[in-house]
Amino acid sequence: MPWYFAxxxxxxxxxxxxxxxxxxxxxxxxxxxTPIVSIVLSAFMGGLGLGSVGAGLLLRRYGHKIxxxxxxxxxxxxxxxxxxxxxxxxxxxxxxxLLSHFASSTQFSSVAYxxxxxVCIAIAMVPWCAFMGATIPLAMFAVQADSRLQSxxxxxxLYISNLLGAVLGGFVPLAIIEAHGFHFTLLIGMLLNCVxxxxxxxxxxxxxxxxxxxxxxxxxxxxxxxxxxxxxxFMTGLTSMGIEVVWIRLFTPFVGVLVYSFAxxxxxxxxxxxxxxxxxxxxxxxxxxxxxxxxxxxALFVVLPVFAGRPQPMNLFLRVVLAIVPFSxxxxxxxxxxxxxWSGGDADRAANAYAVNVLGxxxxxxxxxxxxxxxxxxxxxLYLFALPWLFIASLxxxxxxxxxxxxxxxxxxxxxxVLTYWVTVKPKAFxxxxxxxxxxxxxxxxxxxTGSGMRKHLLVNGVGITALTVTTKAMxxxxxxxxxxxxxxxxxxxxxxxxTYRSVLSWGIQGTAVDLVPSVPKLFWYYHSDGxx
Numbered sequence: 050m051p052w053y054f055a056x057x058x059x060x061x062x063x064x065x066x067x068x069x070x071x072x073x074x075x076x077x078x079x080x081x082x083t084p085i086v087s088i089v090l091s092a093f094m095g096g097l098g099l100g101s102v103g104a105g106l107l108l109r110r111y112g113h114k115i116x117x118x119x120x121x122x123x124x125x126x127x128x129x130x131x132x133x134x135x136x137x138x139x140x141x142x143x144x145x146x147l148l149s150h151f152a153s154s155t156q157f158s159s160v161a162y163x164x165x166x167x168v169c170i171a172i173a174m175v176p177w178c179a180f181m182g183a184t185i186p187l188a189m190f191a192v193q194a195d196s197r198l199q200s201x202x203x204x205x206x207l208y209i210s211n212l213l214g215a216v217l218g219g220f221v222p223l224a225i226i227e228a229h230g231f232h233f234t235l236l237i238g239m240l241l242n243c244v245x246x247x248x249x250x251x252x253x254x255x256x257x258x259x260x261x262x263x264x265x266x267x268x269x270x271x272x273x274x275x276x277x278x279x280x281x282x283f284m285t286g287l288t289s290m291g292i293e294v295v296w297i298r299l300f301t302p303f304v305g306v307l308v309y310s311f312a313x314x315x316x317x318x319x320x321x322x323x324x325x326x327x328x329x330x331x332x333x334x335x336x337x338x339x340x341x342x343x344x345x346x347x348a349l350f351v352v353l354p355v356f357a358g359r360p361q362p363m364n365l366f367l368r369v370v371l372a373i374v375p376f377s378x379x380x381x382x383x384x385x386x387x388x389x390x391w392s393g394g395d396a397d398r399a400a401n402a403y404a405v406n407v408l409g410x411x412x413x414x415x416x417x418x419x420x421x422x423x424x425x426x427x428x429x430x431l432y433l434f435a436l437p438w439l440f441i442a443s444l445x446x447x448x449x450x451x452x453x454x455x456x457x458x459x460x461x462x463x464x465x466x467v468l469t470y471w472v473t474v475k476p477k478a479f480x481x482x483x484x485x486x487x488x489x490x491x492x493x494x495x496x497x498x499t500g501s502g503m504r505k506h507l508l509v510n511g512v513g514i515t516a517l518t519v520t521t522k523a524m525x526x527x528x529x530x531x532x533x534x535x536x537x538x539x540x541x542x543x544x545x546x547x548x549t550y551r552s553v554l555s556w557g558i559q560g561t562a563v564d565l566v567p568s569v570p571k572l573f574w575y576y577h578s579d580g581x582x
Contacts, residue, residue: 057214086294094411102400186400209323292351302479352435423491514545
């Protein structure tokens with residue numbers, strides 16, 4: 050088993066390395082917006098889910114026919130992942146060129162642009178991520194086929210090593226990227242995946258070949274068949290990835306621009322998940338999933354970011370830890386426990402359970418970015434994600450036999466519900482720093498227009514974008530004045546306060562302005578009295 054731990058440690062490192070770089074490449078090709086982040090996350094997780102389900106299905110149908118070492122299948126998947134380091138950047142660039150070709154002959158709405166970009170990103174990423182998703186069921190199949198290895202808790206064993214690698218992958222590649230660039234860092238990932246593939250292939254010769262799985266595969270003797278486990282797995286994925294998008298929006302004013310916000314949040318999330326999974330491997334492997342308390346506390350943990358996101362001065366490390374660690378550690382404990390209970394070490398059942406979790410991970414960011422964030426403040430979105438856990442805890446509590454336990458539990462759940470509501474409502478939001486303000490929300494960003502007179506400001510996700518200045522007027526007048534012919538039209542990139550666009554119109558020519566954030570042009574009236582005209 051130490052070899053498997055090493056394989057998944059390196060594989061987890063490479064997986065996050067690819068995710069971070071692919072995210073930045075996708076934003077470079079298609080735009081730095083919340084929808085693009087959500088699409089990349091969903092495509093990445095969607096590929097993992099498809100690979101997990103596909104591998105489980107193939108093992109169920111053809112596993113008994115395999116006459117070669119099962120570990121070869123895992124080695125082949127790692128080799129295919131290595132190829133993705135070369136393929137995905139090329140495919141993203143090709144998608145951008147295709148989108149540019151369409152844009153030259155037609156106009157896109159923001160929704161159409163996001164849809165077409167999503168298709169390009171999915172085509173580029175999903176097939177390769179499927180090989181990543183196949184690694185756990187294929188490795189579990191290899192463990193199951195080897196009579197010398199204990200397989201009942203193999204998922205949590207592989208999961209925790211994968212998480213540890215992912216933690217390292219969350220910050221080490223950033224240093225390599227800054228020193229050597231994207232493509233060099235991708236080559237390092239490709240080399241590491243090739244090392245895993247070669248080592249896994251060679252390992253079958255270093256030991257005696259494990260006997261093939263018998264033709265009539267039977268489920269392990271100890272597994273939990275309650276369908277509620279799958280519901281919980283879906284909800285953990287939905288909640289964790291859904292609120293991760295909200296975290297990025299909520300903490301960008303405090304931790305910086307989007308990419309590094311994502312990296313800091315991701316590393317903290319993965320490290321806390323690793324601690325939770327380690328706690329499960331150490332203390333919880335023999336426990337039944339019968340307690341309601343952790344489920345109720347999850348609701349409180351979900352809304353802690355609202356308290357940590359207060360605009361009052363607070364240490365950055367403390368702010369991020371308070372917001373992310375409790376929930377992430379709880380989910381890190383719960384997820385491998387649920388999969389172990391459902392699968393009992395069977396690769397096919399684990400693949401299906403993991404795929405259900407991944408399905409929630411796909412739905413979560415899409416729900417947050419495209420449905421909830423345009424309509425609600427961040428605190429109320431977190432509260433909506435918290436409510437199902439109070440309901441699930443109540444249902445779980447009703448299955449207890451002791452009346453005293455039931456009533457004491459109900460009181461405790463009520464207390465947690467009150468605390469959850471209080472933490473959601475009591476803290477002030479970031480925009481309260483600006484007494485005079487207009488706030489607009491959409492699926493891309495939260496936009497704040499504030500100030501008066503010549504001291505007006507524009508903030509996008511808490512980051513100052515521009516102010517009223519004559520420089521933005523000169524950006525229009527100077528190019529137009531120095532043309533060797535009379536200007537006929539002009540294009541303004543990044544609408545901002547509309548000062549440059551307004552200056553273009555003063556020449557009596559056709560002006561076109563674009564902005565990646567739909568709410569920004571809608572605030573034209575705030576900065577210029579003639580804006581509505």
